[in-house]
Amino acid sequence: MACTLGVACSLGLRFFRPRGLGAFGATAALAVLRDFDPERLVSAFGIVHGQLCGTMQAHTEGSPLLGMQMGFSARNAVLACDLAGLGVPGPRDVLEGPFGYFALFEGAHDLDRVIPDLGRIWRITEIAHKPFPSGRATHGIVDACLALRREHSVDESKVSRVTARVPPLINHLVGRPVTDDMDINYARLCACFAAARVLISGNLVYEDFSESGRQDPDTLSVARRVHIEVDDNPDPNALTPLSVEIECHDGACFRKRIDTVYGHPANPLTRDAWLDKFRDNWRLAASPLDPAALERVIERLENLHEISDSAVIIDDLVP
Secondary structure, three states: OHHHHHHOEOOOOOOOHHHHHHHHHHHHHHHHHOOOOHHHHHHHHHHHHOOOOOOOHHHHHOOOHHHHHHHHHHHHHHHHHHHHHOOOOOOOOOOOOOOOHHHHHHOOEOHHHOHHHOOOOOHHHHOOOOOOOOOHHHHHHHHHHHHHHHHHOOOHHHEEEEEEEEOHHHHHHHEOOOOOOOOHHHHHOEHHHHHHHHHHHOOOOHHHHOHHHHOOHHHHHHHOOEEEEEOOOOOOOOOOOEEEEEEEOOOOEEEEEEOOOOOOOOOOOOHHHHHHHHHHHHHOOOOOOOHHHHHHHHHHHHOHHHOOOOHHHHHHHOO
16 A cells, blocks of 8 residues: 555655655555454545654654654554544545645655556565665665675775765765764765775674764775765656766776665565574664574564464564
8 A cells, every 4th residue: 555655656755755655554454454344444544644744854864753753654553543443534535635645745646557556566575675774775875885896806995986876866865974973873874874884894784883883984984985976867766777986096997887776676685685684683672582582483474374363473572
């Protein structure tokens, strides 16, 4: 639901789209679980629409509010379904009405382009998996830098300039300058910082965003040699193609174009990479999780169709 509505959007981001559309998606999911009839589903959509927001200011500033907004969407979806389940009516034309979602939050849309795909294309299979602990919009640049480092044995100390030529949306989301006092949320959305880390270490990991990692002088030095340039891509929602060029002090120059970013369904993580990421994240939980439960959760997730009550998975995640 959320992805289908997102695909129908024609203009660039004005509000934080995952927040607004995520609320509709969460409401649809809860409505299915509660076996709502069409009338109650429409009311639930109307009630959640009245709770929408989703500011890009949090993204611009690198504020922790960015991720919290999806939690607000889930909370609001629960409230909307609770009220609709009790018979509280909501406004009906909340997508295309004069003050519906598209008019208020997007400005332009084309539902006719996506409605024929309902029930035929399952958008959840088109969602990318993030291989790195930074903003998704940094991953094309990270992918290109990793490839150049691997293919040409690039030594960051010999790099004079890195130029990433990217679509406008990439620059808007992660083209921010590196600073000496970045907090973790800002650094995760800084493509220059992410590029520098992978050129130095050949990877991008959680520890890179620790206080010592963010203030590492070698990383900051390389990051200041990374420059983001906007290309002429006319699509305001495009994340690709992009290219990275590395120039070295000895005159060597290496280039890499990325058409499909690592983690995209057409260029997916391997099973081993996915499991490594899951195990790493398990280890990093703020409240320690039972190591013995780790493999049990993996097994249950891979056999979800055989589980009658998914709460047993949650029990291991929230001890």
